[in-house]
Amino acid sequence: MPGPKPDEIEAGRAFTSLPVINISPLVDKAQSALAKAQVGAELVKACRNVGFFYVTGHGVEEETYRGILQLARTWFQLPEEVKKQIDIGPHTHFRGYQALGANVTRYDGGFQRDWHEAIDLYKEADPDTPAPAGKQKSPIHGPNQWPSQLPAFESGLRRYLDTMLQLGSTILRGIAIGLELPEDFFEGNRAGVDMAYWVARVIHYPPLPKQAVDLSSQPTSNGNAAAGEAVSSRPPEDGGACRDESGLTEIARSVQLSCGEHSDYGLLTIVNQEDGISALQAKNSKGQWVSADPIPGAFVCNIGDMLKVWSNGLFQPTVHRVINSDPAKSRVSIPFFYEPAYEAVVEPLPQLCSADRPPRYAAIRYGDHLEGKVLNNFEL
Ligand SMILES: O=C(O)CCC(=O)C(=O)O
Numbered sequence: 197m198p199g200p201k202p203d204e205i206e207a208g209r210a211f212t213s214l215p216v217i218n219i220s221p222l223v224d225k226a227q228s229a230l231a232k233a234q235v236g237a238e239l240v241k242a243c244r245n246v247g248f249f250y251v252t253g254h255g256v257e258e259e260t261y262r263g264i265l266q267l268a269r270t271w272f273q274l275p276e277e278v279k280k281q282i283d284i285g286p287h288t289h290f291r292g293y294q295a296l297g298a299n300v301t302r303y304d305g306g307f308q309r310d311w312h313e314a315i316d317l318y319k320e321a322d323p324d325t326p327a328p329a330g331k332q333k334s335p336i337h338g339p340n341q342w343p344s345q346l347p348a349f350e351s352g353l354r355r356y357l358d359t360m361l362q363l364g365s366t367i368l369r370g371i372a373i374g375l376e377l378p379e380d381f382f383e384g385n386r387a388g389v390d391m392a393y394w395v396a397r398v399i400h401y402p403p404l405p406k407q408a409v410d411l412s413s414q415p416t417s418n419g420n421a422a423a424g425e426a427v428s429s430r431p432p433e434d435g436g437a438c439r440d441e442s443g444l445t446e447i448a449r450s451v452q453l454s455c456g457e458h459s460d461y462g463l464l465t466i467v468n469q470e471d472g473i474s475a476l477q478a479k480n481s482k483g484q485w486v487s488a489d490p491i492p493g494a495f496v497c498n499i500g501d502m503l504k505v506w507s508n509g510l511f512q513p514t515v516h517r518v519i520n521s522d523p524a525k526s527r528v529s530i531p532f533f534y535e536p537a538y539e540a541v542v543e544p545l546p547q548l549c550s551a552d553r554p555p556r557y558a559a560i561r562y563g564d565h566l567e568g569k570v571l572n573n574f575e576l
C-alpha cells in the first residue's frame with residue numbers, strides 16, 4: 197500500500213503545522229516522471245497524515261488570485277439591497293447571495309449562524325436534466341446568479357473558476373500518481389474537468405464579536421512547531437436557545453464563529469485567502485487547532501468526504517473552522533471545491549482494499565451526498 201505505515205499516520209495526524217508542497221513538476225509537462233512521482237508521494241503523505249497542505253509552484257498568476265479577492269471585496273461593499281438582487285433560495289437552486297447569518301453550522305441539538313456573507317456558485321446544469329431511475333430531479337441544478345452588478349467581478353470570477361478547475365484536476369493527477377493509480381484515474385466520468393460538479397463560495401467575514409477573537413489566540417500557528425493549547429471540540433456552553441419557524445433549535449452559544457467546525461464534502465478544496473489575516477484552522481488528532489496562516493503565493497488545500505470513500509479511509513477529511521482573528525479588519529476568501537461528477541458513484545477502490553482492510557464505506561452517488569449536505573446549510 198502506498199505511503200506511510202499506520203503508526204506513522206497516527207503520529208502524523210497530531211500535526212502542528214501544514215506541509216507546503218511545490219507542485220511545479222505536475223504543472224510543467226517537461227519535468228521528469230520521477231519528479232512527478234515525488235510530488236505524488238508528498239501529496240499522498242499529506243492527505244494521509246494531515247488532510248491539509250499548501251501548494252506552491254501552481255502556475256497561477258499573482259494578478260489572478262489577488263485581483264479576484266480585491267474585486268470580491270468591492271462587491272461586498274455594495275448596499276445590501278443590491279447584493280440581495282441575487283439572493284439565494286430554493287427557487288434559485290441554492291445559488292446566489294446569502295446575507296450575514298443565513299449560513300449555519302449544525303451541531304447535535306441545534307445550529308449556529310456563521311458570521312459571514314457569501315455568494316454560492318456551482319457548475320451550471322440544466323434544471324430539466326432528467327434524473328436517473330428512482331431519483332428526483334436535482335434541486336441544485338440550475339444557472340448561477342452571477343454578481344453582474346460589478347461586470348469586472350463577474351468576468352474575472354468566470355476566468356478564475358476555470359483556472360481553479362484546471363488546478364484541481366492537476367493536483368488530483370498528482371494524488372492518483374501517489375496512490376499508484378493510473379495518472380488519469382480521476383478524469384472522464386469520475387471527476388474530469390468537464391464533469392466535475394465544482395462548487396465555489398466567495399466569502400466575506402466581518403470582524404467577530406470579542407469572545408471569539410479571544411478564543412482564536414489559542415491555536416498553533418503554521419510553521420511554529422510548538423504545540424498549541426487544546427481547544428475543546430465540544431461546542432462552548434449554551435447561553436440559551438430559541439426555536440425558529442421550522443422547529444429547529446438555534447443555540448445561542450457564547451462564542452460566535454466566522455464559519456463553524458465542519459469537514460468538506462467532495463474531493464479537494466482549494467482556498468484563496470488574503471495575506472495578513474489568520475483565520476482558517478485545522479483540528480489535529482489531539483483536538484488542537486492549527487492555523488492555516490496565509491503564505492503569500494500559496495493556496496491552502498484540504499480533502500473531502502469523497503476522497504475518504506474512494507481511498508477506503510486511507511485519507512480522512514480534517515475538521516476545520518474559520519475565526520477571523522482581526523478585530524478591526526474583515527477577511528475575504530474564495531474556497532473552490534473540486535468535486536466528482538454529479539452522477540459518479542463513489543465507492544472504495546479495490547486497489548485500496550485488502551483482506552485486512554475490507555471496504556469500509558457503502559457506494560454513494562455524489563449528487564445524493566451533496567444534496568444531503570447543501571439542503572441543510574441554510575436558515576433562510
Ligand atoms: O474561508 C476559508 O478559509 C474556508 C472556508 C471553508 O472551510 C468552507 O467554506 O468550507
Ligand SMILES: [Fe+2]
Nearest residue numbers: 458459460516
Ligand atoms: Fe471547509
